[in-house]
Amino acid sequence: MNSAKVVRTRFAPSPTGFLHVGGIRTALYAWLLARQNDGKFILRIEDTDKAREVANSDQHIIDSLNALGLNYDEGPDISGDYGPYRQSERIDIYKRWAKKLLDSGRAYADPYSPAEVQKFRETAQKNKQPFLYRNHRPNNPPEWDGSQPLRFKSEPKGYTWSDAVMGNLSTGPEVIDDFIILKSDGYPTYNFAHIVDDYEMKISHIIRGQEFLASTPNYLNMYEALGIERPILATMPHILGPTGNKKLSKRDGAKDVLDYLADGILPTTLVNFIASLGWNDGSEQEVFSVPELIEKFSLDRVQKSGARFDEKRLTWMNGVEIRSMDIDKLYELTKDYLPEESNNYDNEYNKAVVKITQERLKYFKELPELTQFFFKEPQSKEVLNLFQDPKNKQLKKLDRKQINDLLHATINTLEKSSFDKADLESKLNQLLVDKQSKPGILFSIIRIAVSGAPASPQLFDTLQVLGKDKSMERLRKATELLN
Ligand code: GLU
Numbered sequence: 001m002n003s004a005k006v007v008r009t010r011f012a013p014s015p016t017g018f019l020h021v022g023g024i025r026t027a028l029y030a031w032l033l034a035r036q037n038d039g040k041f042i043l044r045i046e047d048t049d050k051a052r053e054v055a056n057s058d059q060h061i062i063d064s065l066n067a068l069g070l071n072y073d074e075g076p077d078i079s080g081d082y083g084p085y086r087q088s089e090r091i092d093i094y095k096r097w098a099k100k101l102l103d104s105g106r107a108y109a110d111p112y113s114p115a116e117v118q119k120f121r122e123t124a125q126k127n128k129q130p131f132l133y134r135n136h137r138p139n140n141p142p143e144w145d146g147s148q149p150l151r152f153k154s155e156p157k158g159y160t161w162s163d164a165v166m167g168n169l170s171t172g173p174e175v176i177d178d179f180i181i182l183k184s185d186g187y188p189t190y191n192f193a194h195i196v197d198d199y200e201m202k203i204s205h206i207i208r209g210q211e212f213l214a215s216t217p218n219y220l221n222m223y224e225a226l227g228i229e230r231p232i233l234a235t236m237p238h239i240l241g242p243t244g245n246k247k248l249s250k251r252d253g254a255k256d257v258l259d260y261l262a263d264g265i266l267p268t269t270l271v272n273f274i275a276s277l278g279w280n281d282g283s284e285q286e287v288f289s290v291p292e293l294i295e296k297f298s299l300d301r302v303q304k305s306g307a308r309f310d311e312k313r314l315t316w317m318n319g320v321e322i323r324s325m326d327i328d329k330l331y332e333l334t335k336d337y338l339p340e341e342s343n344n345y346d347n348e349y350n351k352a353v354v355k356i357t358q359e360r361l362k363y364f365k366e367l368p369e370l371t372q373f374f375f376k377e378p379q380s381k382e383v384l385n386l387f388q389d390p391k392n393k394q395l396k397k398l399d400r401k402q403i404n405d406l407l408h409a410t411i412n413t414l415e416k417s418s419f420d421k422a423d424l425e426s427k428l429n430q431l432l433v434d435k436q437s438k439p440g441i442l443f444s445i446i447r448i449a450v451s452g453a454p455a456s457p458q459l460f461d462t463l464q465v466l467g468k469d470k471s472m473e474r475l476r477k478a479t480e481l482l483n
Contacts, residue, residue: 007039008204011065011072012194014046015057018256019064021248021309022209022239025274029236030207031070032275032297042201043075045086046194048187058086064257068267069290074201082201087193094188097196097226098150098181106225107181109144110151112136134178150182152192152222159217164205164234164299171217179218191215195222198231205232205299234299237278240306248309260314264337264364269318278307287320315362322362327355337364341375349374352465356457374466378452378474380481386448387482394440404482406445409435411475419468424460449478 009030013023034041043065045058062077074080084090101107112120117133124131134154144150156173163169181192188196198206213235223230241252248254260270272288281288281296288296322330331351335342342350353374360370387403390396395403413431417423432442443459450471456462463471 005202005204007034007037008042008202009034009039009207010042010044010198010201010203011070012044012046012197012208013061014049014052014190015054015061016049016052017054017057019061019258020256021254021274021277022236024064024068024070024257025239025277026207026209026236027065027070028068028271028274029234029279029297029299029302030205031072032294033205033207033299034073035294036297039204040073041070042080042082042203043072043085044197044201045076046190047086047088048190048193050185050187060258067258067261068271070271087188087197090193090197091186091188093200094182094193094196098188098192101152101181101225102144102150104225106153107144107150108138108141108153110149110180111138111142130174132174132177134176137178146186147184149180149184151178152181152218152225154178154218154221155225157221159220161216161220161233163213163216164232165237165302166213166235166304169213169216175214175217176221177218179215191218192222195219195226195228199226199228203231205234207234207236207299209236210238234302237303238306239277240308242308242310242312244306244308247306252309252311254309262365264334264366265314265318266321266333269314269321273314273317277309278303287317319360319362322358325358327351327358330354330358334361334364334367337367339368339372339375341372345375349465356461356465360455360457373451373453373456377477378450380477382452383448383478384481386452386454387445387478389454392444394438395444398441400482403445404479406435406437406442407449407475407479407482410442410446411472411479414463414468414472414475417468419464419471421460421464424463428460446475450474 011027011030013019013027031041033039043062045061047053047058058076062075065072072078074082074085076083076085079085098107120133120136121131133151134156137153142148154176156176158170158172160168160170179191180189182188194206197203216233220230239248239254240246241248257270261267268290271290272293275288275293275297276286279297279302282301328351331354334354335347335350338350338353342353353371354367357367357370361367386392387395387400398406409431410428413427414424417427428443428446431437432439435442447453447456447459447462450462450466
């Protein structure tokens with residue numbers, strides 16, 4: 001096979017809609033392999049099925065690859081030595097190769113109407129026979145004039161081949177059939193076009209989804225008929241939903257790649273997460289940088305069985321990356337996610353809010369909810385509800401008056417505080433001792449009063465950033481609510 005040749009991998013999407021996780025995984029593995037071997041990564045747009053085409057989805061694919069940093073070396077918008085890179089612009093090339101097959105007696109014009117072919121299919125079904133077009137191969141096919149579909153004249157036989165992921169596979173002659181190579185609209189089928197293109201573009205590895213596995217013996221038959229060497233084949237396992245027992249669907253929350261980025265999942269996390277869907281390096285390591293992925297990726301560690309898509313693991317990984325980030329960089333990336341009211345505050349305040357939220361943040365779109373009380377007064381109703389929340393085991397033991405006493409004591413103590421974190425910490429810890437209270441009670445009461453939220457960043461951080469004026473005002477307001 002091509003192992004000694006330059007590694008040239010391709011991503012060959014059809015522009016039929018959004019780019020889902022499975023598509024991007026194929027692209028990523030092909031990209032990693034090319035980068036690891038100083039090879040080339042090629043983008044080829046497979047736009048020969050005009051009925052399924054969705055306007056602008058080729059641009060969407062390009063944007064998604066760029067957003068994830070999966071740069072390609074040749075492609076429709078940057079050209080290269082083996083273009084065009086859009087199948088609809090390569091029709092003459094497919095015709096030339098189809099002509100070769102015609103001339104060598106390995107292709108013929110399909111004389112049947114779709115209704116006739118459907119009849120053959122139904123008859124086979126009725127007789128409980130698998131349908132094979134080649135059982136109806138015409139003895140004297142008409143001359144091909146371009147208006148009929150052109151079919152491959154297959155040579156049925158068994159195959160044993162090796163797939164870089166799935167291992168050794170074999171099939172019998174019964175799966176080999178006469179498939180269409182050029183449709184009556186003049187466009188080639190995927191089955192034919194990709195073989196021609198991969199050869200002409202000197203592709204070394206075909207990395208693609210499992211849905212093409214059943215057709216592979218037919219492709220092997222075609223490589224032989226064309227007298228060309230096939231690339232290395234690597235078939236990706238399915239991506240399964242979170243329960244791990246069925247294929248991932250949109251209902252499982254699988255979104256368009258660009259939507260994940262818009263939610264504030266970092267591109268590097270998304271790359272890391274997608275790489276781990278069906279691949280690991282054999283160790284326990286879960287978080288990899290992109291250079292590490294390039295170094296460690298290998299096709300022989302891609303698993304054969306389905307990979308589970310767990311969005312919780314994605315947000316967990318993102319949280320790990322967010323926590324490791326420099327605050328200036330994090331603030332640059334997140335400032336537009338802060339609540340609208342943050343426009344009324346200066347950068348220093350807003351950055352301080354992001355800084356103390358960094359610890360808990362999993363993705364940027366959570367920011368409005370996590371930080372709103374820094375910009376807006378908490379709602380009285382929320383504050384009261386939280387004081388009386390039956391799920392709060394500690395506070396449940398206190399009546400309104402006891403809560404109010406603790407609030408008054410806090411106000412008296414904090415009036416004397418500089419609201420510097422260390423001072424807040426020492427004064428409030430002393431208050432715990434004086435009042436014989438517990439952090440789960442006293443600090444919880446203070447947090448509810450100033451935030452109106454069931455959770456917040458660390459209390460002393462929160463008070464320091466919120467500042468003395470706002471904090472005291474909210475504590476006083478809470479005492480009024482309880483009266
Ligand atoms: N155009 C095919 C698809 O989008 C690509 C299959 C391949 O990678 O060869 O499903």
